[in-house]
Amino acid sequence: MDVFKVLDALACPLPLSGIDTDQLIPARFMKRSRADGYGNFLLYDLRFDENGQRHPDCPLNAPRWQGAKILVTRRNFGSGSSREAAVYALADYGFTCVIAPSFGDIFASNAVNNGLLPATVSEEDAEALLAALESSDGSARVDLETCEIRAANLVIPFRIDPVWRTKLLNGWDDIDLTLSHSAAIEAFQVNDAKTRPWLVPKSRPA
Amino acid sequence: MVHSAEAGPRTLFDKIFDQHVVTAREDGQCLLFIDRHLLHEGSFHAFDKLKARNASVLRPDLTFGIEDHYVPTRTRDLAAIDPAIAHMIRQLRDNTTRHGLRLFGLSDPAQGIVHVLGPEQGLTLPGLTIVCGDSHTATHGAFGAIAFGIGASEVAHVLMTQTLWQKRPKRMRIRVEGRLGPGVFAKDMALSIIAMIGADGAAGHAIEYAGSAVRALSMEGRLTLCNLSIEAGGRCGMVAPDEMTLAYLRERPYAPSGTDFERAADHWLALRGEPDAAFDREVVLDAAEIAPIVTWGISPEDAAPITASAPDPDRMTDHARAAHVREALDYMGIRPGQPLTEIAIDRVFIGSCTNSRIEDLRAAAAILAGRRARVPGLVSPGSAVVKRQAEEEGLHRIFTEAGLDWVDAGCSMCVGMNGDLVPPGERCASTTNRNFRGRQGPGSRTHLMSPAMAAAAAITGHLTDMRPLLQGRESGLTKGR
Numbered sequence: 001m002d003v004f005k006v007l008d009a010l011a012c013p014l015p016l017s018g019i020d021t022d023q024l025i026p027a028r029f030m031k032r033s034r035a036d037g038y039g040n041f042l043l044y045d046l047r048f049d050e051n052g053q054r055h056p057d058c059p060l061n062a063p064r065w066q067g068a069k070i071l072v073t074r075r076n077f078g079s080g081s082s083r084e085a086a087v088y089a090l091a092d093y094g095f096t097c098v099i100a101p102s103f104g105d106i107f108a109s110n111a112v113n114n115g116l117l118p119a120t121v122s123e124e125d126a127e128a129l130l131a132a133l134e135s136s137d138g139s140a141r142v143d144l145e146t147c148e149i150r151a152a153n154l155v156i157p158f159r160i161d162p163v164w165r166t167k168l169l170n171g172w173d174d175i176d177l178t179l180s181h182s183a184a185i186e187a188f189q190v191n192d193a194k195t196r197p198w199l200v201p202k203s204r205p206a
Numbered sequence: 207m208v209h210s211a212e213a214g215p216r217t218l219f220d221k222i223f224d225q226h227v228v229t230a231r232e233d234g235q236c237l238l239f240i241d242r243h244l245l246h247e248g249s250f251h252a253f254d255k256l257k258a259r260n261a262s263v264l265r266p267d268l269t270f271g272i273e274d275h276y277v278p279t280r281t282r283d284l285a286a287i288d289p290a291i292a293h294m295i296r297q298l299r300d301n302t303t304r305h306g307l308r309l310f311g312l313s314d315p316a317q318g319i320v321h322v323l324g325p326e327q328g329l330t331l332p333g334l335t336i337v338c339g340d341s342h343t344a345t346h347g348a349f350g351a352i353a354f355g356i357g358a359s360e361v362a363h364v365l366m367t368q369t370l371w372q373k374r375p376k377r378m379r380i381r382v383e384g385r386l387g388p389g390v391f392a393k394d395m396a397l398s399i400i401a402m403i404g405a406d407g408a409a410g411h412a413i414e415y416a417g418s419a420v421r422a423l424s425m426e427g428r429l430t431l432c433n434l435s436i437e438a439g440g441r442c443g444m445v446a447p448d449e450m451t452l453a454y455l456r457e458r459p460y461a462p463s464g465t466d467f468e469r470a471a472d473h474w475l476a477l478r479g480e481p482d483a484a485f486d487r488e489v490v491l492d493a494a495e496i497a498p499i500v501t502w503g504i505s506p507e508d509a510a511p512i513t514a515s516a517p518d519p520d521r522m523t524d525h526a527r528a529a530h531v532r533e534a535l536d537y538m539g540i541r542p543g544q545p546l547t548e549i550a551i552d553r554v555f556i557g558s559c560t561n562s563r564i565e566d567l568r569a570a571a572a573i574l575a576g577r578r579a580r581v582p583g584l585v586s587p588g589s590a591v592v593k594r595q596a597e598e599e600g601l602h603r604i605f606t607e608a609g610l611d612w613v614d615a616g617c618s619m620c621v622g623m624n625g626d627l628v629p630p631g632e633r634c635a636s637t638t639n640r641n642f643r644g645r646q647g648p649g650s651r652t653h654l655m656s657p658a659m660a661a662a663a664a665i666t667g668h669l670t671d672m673r674p675l676l677q678g679r680e681s682g683l684t685k686g687r
Binding site: 015016017018020022026027028030031034045075076079080081083084085087102104106109110113114123127161162163174175178179181182184185188189192196198199200201202 | 268331410621
């Protein structure tokens with residue numbers, strides 16, 4: 001996984017609350033292989049009409065926000081379905097950071113597992129940032145070392161679980177870490193088989 | 207126990223969490239052992255990750271495959287459906303076969319929605335840690351288990367290690383005290399809670415549901431309540447196991463039997479939280495004040511009693527909330543201040559992991575018996591077991607005589623992955639869990655409600671207070687018991 005330290009990029013404002021994972025990637029696109037890339041399906045029904053034409057008022061379609069790597073939005077981003085494809089769509093589109101006042105728990109965890117930073121800010125700071133990006137050149141700096149966002153003349157602190165921060169800063173993958181605890185997992189199972197002998201279903205009807 | 211957050215009286219959640227800690231780090235991350243891993247067709251990303259590492263499944267005996275998300279409900283013949291959808295099902299068959307996992311496939315007499323099948327088969331037990339790549343996994347918490355949804359990277363992690371790194375969440379207790387009125391169900395309780403605390407009100411928290419009204423719920427009702435925990439942002443939701451839990455589990459195919467069951471039961475009942483255990487947050491509701499609820503917007507928190515009207519964003523002082531309400535009403539095609547009972551519907555859907563159990567079908571049938579639906583609709587039982595039982599009770603005839611389609615089990619029109627879709631612009635009275643924009647199909651408009659309320663809407667053609675329609679038919683709610 002890529003290391004995340006400091007990101008200087010365009011920050012696209014998307015002033016909507018409750019952008020759930022069904023919107024981030026509608027279910028009908030989830031049959032595809034990740035190898036094909038999910039970026040084209042990101043927020044598909046917000047970006048395109050029923051004939052596949054771009055909605056001109058969707059910020060993601062505006063020329064000035066092309067190439068943005070940071071998305072700034074309102075509360076409860078990524079709520080709903082646990083589909084990791086929502087993160088794949090963001091990542092494949094080019095986003096590596098989302099800034100919002102709150103995130104769906106499962107989404108945030110999925111994001112970190114893919115090197116995408118979910119940065120939590122206060123509602124006031126989110127509103128200030130949304131406004132500042134519209135009236136400036138739209139660039140921002142997200143510093144994970146200091147947990148600060150700089151845009152226009154704003155300096156905004158953001159929150160991230162310290163464990164997730166460490167993981168992103170180092171680009172760690174959980175599986176390798178866990179495999180280093182294999183002996184402890186084995187010991188747990190041996191003991192557990194004695195204390196909870198009913199754990200494994202015995203009956204396996206056809 | 208060394209891994210406890212702090213010494214002192216512990217909650218139900220903490221007792222189970224502590225029992226599953228394999229190792230704990232200084233930074234608070236705990237490696238948790240996972241007792242049940244449930245997989246559906248969406249698991250292919252995770253199996254791809256296994257393949258890339260040439261890894262195997264550590265505990266195939268604790269891992270189960272279930273065909274539900276993409277399964278057709280009007281045929282069981284894969285040759286007769288969209289090849290891309292059939293591919294999703296075959297892919298799960300290939301992956302479970304390759305790794306030697308028990309699969310509940312389309313032709314299995316136990317097939318059903320994962321969150322209906324698990325409890326029904328006795329795979330779901332108190333005190334377990336249960337994960338699935340599906341956000342409604344909290345459903346299984348009705349048995350006093352820690353059950354939560356995970357993403358594909360975590361599914362791969364559990365497949366390979368049977369563990370997950372977790373930070374202990376905060377604990378929230380939601381108490382509902384008193385008695386629910388006639389015609390008020392677990393669905394109304396859950397939607398009332400979400401409307402009160404918000405769709406992210408329980409974010410970062412494990413919820414324990416308690417209070418006399420929760421205790422009085424059947425296992426089916428508790429499953430509905432826990433199912434909707436994620437719609438309040440909760441990590442998981444649970445109800446302490448009691449005699450009702452044990453009675454449900456006895457003789458279930460995969461539950462322990464004989465002396466194993468009795469030994470397990472002692473362990474399970476001891477998991478109850480201690481009386482003085484502290485919660486980070488507590489919310490209390492009066493059951494008597496809960497009315498039948500419907501949603502009017504595009505988030506489950508956009509919910510109100512059927513007797514109310516849609517909100518007016520121009521009268522709101524909260525700028526962001528007013529913007530959301532404006533967006534929601536515009537998408538839903540509802541006027542500010544419009545009485546909810548004036549909203550005409552185009553179809554109904556009765557099903558999903560939220561409300562497709564036998565008790566749900568009985569409630570809908572109690573309203574529909576001898577009446578005709580004015581709109582088309584789909585009734586999809588939660589499992590083949592529920593389907594057989596409903597047919598033994600004659601419920602299927604009530605649905606078909608009312609003009610609704612009685613089909614097979616699956617996630618169906620809740621998420622539309624199998625092609626059961628609400629057409630663009632149409633409005634659906636739905637017993638499901640999400641009224642998100644486009645959830646039931648591009649441009650679809652969803653109103654969430656209980657099965658009895660969906661049945662009433664089918665009869666009148668608009669959102670309706672079902673209570674007058676239930677009068678004299680209350681015995682139908684418990685028929686077959």
